[in-house]
Amino acid sequence: MSPASPTDPLPLPDGIHLRLMKASDMPDVRTLHANLLPTQYPPAFFIQLLLHPRYLCLVATHEDAIVAFASAVIEMSHCGANLGDGTNTPAHVTLLTLGVKTAFRRRGIGRALVHAVARRLRALGSLSAEGMWRETKHSTILVRAEVAHSNTSGRCFYSCLGMNEESVSHLDIKLTTRTQLVAGLLSV
DSSP, X not given: OOOOOTTSOOOOOTTEEEEXXXXXGHHHHHHHHHHHOSSOOOHHHHXXXXXXXXXXXXXXXXXXXXXXXXXXXXXXXXXXXXXXXXXXXXXXXXXXXXXXXXXXXXXSHHHHHHHHHHHHHHHHHTBOTTSOBOOOSOOEEEEEEEEEXXXXXXXXXXHHTTXXXXXXXXXXXXXXXXXXXXXXXEEO
């Protein structure tokens, strides 16, 4: 694997391809979600990923089988978040789900999925209210995720991406799982 610049897609292992989830993928993606994540998502969640313009689900495939997924939403901000370099970002990405089959972990697939989702959704956040592209002077976007407090490998993964844990953890009433908010700026 060769190094990639922040605006180039991250390299993937041989035989792994990223693409948008299609309607025909829903049964396989739902099964993979159920096998990898502690929460069961209703069919409406997956339909929303396909139909709502602010939502996105990418899948990683190997020999036409889905081996990983990442879903996210672009959160539009009215005031923009300061990036620390004097510029503001009009939006941020919230990762909703991320999972990689055990046999395909530690190969950079999760990292590539997070960056690809953020890059695609950042492009949506660069649209003005009139549908015109705004010039942006930066190639970073704020990415947030919630990770189960007990998910040490997940918390380590996000830390390696440069996403820091917020100081206050909370109890997610819907999931009844203690979660930790992680956030960080990703170069996309």
